[in-house]
Structures are given as structure tokens and as C-alpha cells.
Amino acid sequence: MRAFLRKCWQILSTPSLHFSLGFLTLCGFVAGILFWGAFNTALEYSTTEKFCVSCHEMHDNVYQDLKTTIHWSNRSGVRATCGDCHVPHAWTPKIARKMQASKEVWGWLFGTIDTRQKFLDNRLELAEHEWARLKANDSLECRNCHNFASMDFTRQSPRAAAIHKAALSGPNHQTCIDCHKGIAHRLPDMTGIPQGFTPQVE
Amino acid sequence: MRSALFWIIAVFLVGTLIVVTMLPHIHHEETATQSPPASAQSAPVARQVASRATVPPETNTPVATNLDALRRGIPINQEAMPLPMAAVENNDVPRERNYPMQPPTIPHSIDNYQVDKNYNRCLMCHTRANAAKFNAPAIAASHYVTREGQVLAQISPRRYFCTQCHVPQTNAKPLVGNTYQYDTAVIQAAAKNGQ
Numbered sequence: 001m002r003a004f005l006r007k008c009w010q011i012l013s014t015p016s017l018h019f020s021l022g023f024l025t026l027c028g029f030v031a032g033i034l035f036w037g038a039f040n041t042a043l044e045y046s047t048t049e050k051f052c053v054s055c056h057e058m059h060d061n062v063y064q065d066l067k068t069t070i071h072w073s074n075r076s077g078v079r080a081t082c083g084d085c086h087v088p089h090a091w092t093p094k095i096a097r098k099m100q101a102s103k104e105v106w107g108w109l110f111g112t113i114d115t116r117q118k119f120l121d122n123r124l125e126l127a128e129h130e131w132a133r134l135k136a137n138d139s140l141e142c143r144n145c146h147n148f149a150s151m152d153f154t155r156q157s158p159r160a161a162a163i164h165k166a167a168l169s170g171p172n173h174q175t176c177i178d179c180h181k182g183i184a185h186r187l188p189d190m191t192g193i194p195q196g197f198t199p200q201v202e
Numbered sequence: 203m204r205s206a207l208f209w210i211i212a213v214f215l216v217g218t219l220i221v222v223t224m225l226p227h228i229h230h231e232e233t234a235t236q237s238p239p240a241s242a243q244s245a246p247v248a249r250q251v252a253s254r255a256t257v258p259p260e261t262n263t264p265v266a267t268n269l270d271a272l273r274r275g276i277p278i279n280q281e282a283m284p285l286p287m288a289a290v291e292n293n294d295v296p297r298e299r300n301y302p303m304q305p306p307t308i309p310h311s312i313d314n315y316q317v318d319k320n321y322n323r324c325l326m327c328h329t330r331a332n333a334a335k336f337n338a339p340a341i342a343a344s345h346y347v348t349r350e351g352q353v354l355a356q357i358s359p360r361r362y363f364c365t366q367c368h369v370p371q372t373n374a375k376p377l378v379g380n381t382y383q384y385d386t387a388v389i390q391a392a393a394k395n396g397q
Contacts (some may be wrong), residue, residue: 069314158294159310162337179326187321195326196335 043098047083055108058082061119065185079143085141085184086130093137123188133175139176146176167197287375297371299349300384305367306339312370317363324364325357 014166053059058100066072071080088094113119167174260321290311297307315323333340345361346354
């Protein structure tokens, strides 16, 4: 084995005998393009709904929740699916999120939530991770589609308009997830979890 | 080294063989889930549309005197076109009550509000603590009292499921006429008649 490894290292460390530097550089360039294309394709594929619901943990629990909500079916026919809310769009946060999500592969391999009961037992913890993430990035994934600046309050119900105005003018900056927990999935036992926002005290 | 090369080729060949033998099965599964061609379905659908009754416009809207609200006078052997679905009123203007002690109706849509053992979406705005914040009517004191008359700090379990009494309203037209009057209107009318 050691002799084999040494031979490999010798091949790699000695100058090329038959191929020119230009040819090797070109080959490296092409190989780089092919690698990046493959990497990006795999990254895109692992963000699709098809990929997400291919494991029964997602398909039987959160996916079924989503299908009853306005984000799945609505009058304008715009659908938000898994990756739209759970995968950041920008490259660096996306890669960071993918690295965090590799824990889900571990969970899938070892059956961390492979029954409905296990999922329900862990639902609060799972939800809290996402709430914390959205709170930290100012509900960025919501705002990819729903921007406060492009909201027309006159087209909202009076209730929604008043609350959105109050949330905007609040002393501590309010974010979507403060009030809109459970917009796409059922909520676990919410005892003791703050809901709503803090309006400006006149 | 030769043996290693032999194994690589062997694994490659076996793998190819497995894939080739699996291919027709995969293809078969895909085709099995496909729906029959449109031409096979279109004929019965077309017949259904043709046999569907074209309802005269005057019978299309229910009137107070029409007691056949369900079928709207359409013969039993014909299929009626359903009326458009009613829209939930969402204007946030509290409605008047029709009689004392009537649970107020909900003047907004409550689509997909989760009300169960885990969470009650209504309480986010309507609890006494949050009502002022959200400019919502607070839950009445009666809702904090148990059957035995014990006053609780939290909402009483028997009052927890809001939609048992409080319901949103739609813009649907009444199917039958209604001459109901609020009690004060009855009293006023009686006073006018000198009773």
C-alpha cells in the first residue's frame, strides 16, 4: 500500500513527460467547468421540492401541512415551495444553510424522526430553529416575495393594514415571523412562546 | 495491479447488466401511472356538458319565496350549474347583534386559523392582554368562568373553541325569506300601535 501511494506521489510530483503545460492547463480549465457544472446541478437539485419530499419524514409531516395553506394554492397561482422559505437565495448563506442541513442526512440515516410520534415530539425544537433563523435574518425568505416597501395597505383588510403599520413604526424592529408563525405548517404546543408584536407606546 | 483492473471491469459490467435489466421495469412503472389519452376521456365529458341544463337566468338567483332553495326549481333529471361560491366578508366592521346574548359574528376571514390543543390563533389578538395592542375586541369576562362559577386567569376550557359560537359571515343571499325582528323593534312597533 505504501509503495503504491509513493508511486502515485512520484507520478504527481514529477514534471509532465508527454503533455505541454498549455495542454494541461486547458484540461484543468475544462475539468473545472465540468466540476462546477456538476456541483451546481447537484446543489439546485437538492433544493427542489421533489428532492425534499423524497424522504418520508418530510413527505408525511411538513409537506402535508403546507398543502392546506395559502402558500400552496391561491387565487394568483403563485406557489412557494420548500426551498423558497428554507433555503437562502444568496450564495454564501445558501452554502452555509446546506452545511447545516447535512445534519438532516444524519437524522435520515439513523431514523431520528422516522415516526409521526417522534416528529411531533421534536416539532417544537425543529420549529424553534427556523424561527430563530428568520428572526436573525429579518424574515429574509418572506421578504424575497413580500416586501414591506411594496405593500399597498389600502388593498389590505383594515385589520391587516393597521397591524402592519404599527409593526413598521414599532420601537424594536418587527419582523414577519413575530406574528406569522404557523403560516405554512401546523404549530406544536405554543405554551409560553411569545406571539404578536410590541406596538409603539404613544 | 492486473487483478484490480479485472475487478473494476467486472464491477462495471455487472452494474451495466443490472441497469439494463431494470430499465424496462422503470419505464413500465412510469407509463402505468400515466392517465389515459385525452381523446379517450373527452367524449364522455363533452356529453356531460351537453346534457347539463342551461338554467334560465331568473331562476338562477334564489328568491325569498322560492322554497326549493337546494335545486332552484331545476327538474330532478337535470344537473344544475352550482351558484358561485360565496365570499367571506372581511371588512373588520363589527356587526350588530340580532338578540340579547348572541355571540358576535366574526367580521373577518379565519382561513386556516389553527385552533386546537396546541395553539389558538384567535387568542393571539383577542386575549385581554393583547386586545388593545391589536385593536381587537377583548374576550368577555364570562369566558373566564368555569361551569361551577369559578373564575380563572386563563380562558375557560369550555370556551376555548371559538368557532363553536362565533362564525364568519359570507355575502351569500338568504335561501328563504325571513321576517325576524330584533326585540327592540318589536317593542317599538307595539308602542306605536298603542298597546
